[in-house]
Amino acid sequence: MAGFQGFGHDVELGPDTRLECKICWYVYDPAEGDVVWQIPLGTPFSQLPPHWTCPNCSATQDQFMVMPDE
Ligand SMILES: [Zn+2]
Numbered sequence: 001m002a003g004f005q006g007f008g009h010d011v012e013l014g015p016d017t018r019l020e021c022k023i024c025w026y027v028y029d030p031a032e033g034d035v036v037w038q039i040p041l042g043t044p045f046s047q048l049p050p051h052w053t054c055p056n057c058s059a060t061q062d063q064f065m066v067m068p069d070e
Contacts (some may be wrong), residue, residue, distance in 0.1 A: 017044065
């Protein structure tokens with residue numbers, strides 16, 4: 001988990017990559033989308049609109065950390 005900082009252009013996020021808000025631990029799962037922001041199922045994190053923020057605590061996208069696959 002350590003060492004991941006922000007999202008530059010070179011960060012590779014897979015279409016199934018889940019990310020966790022480091023403020024409130026909300027998890028964005030592409031398989032579930034986001035009902036708060038009306039994000040359709042199957043939307044990768046990288047395809048979220050630029051103004052998307054954590055639906056739970058309004059943290060910006062750079063507050064999200066990649067969750068390693070189990
Ligand atoms: Zn949050």
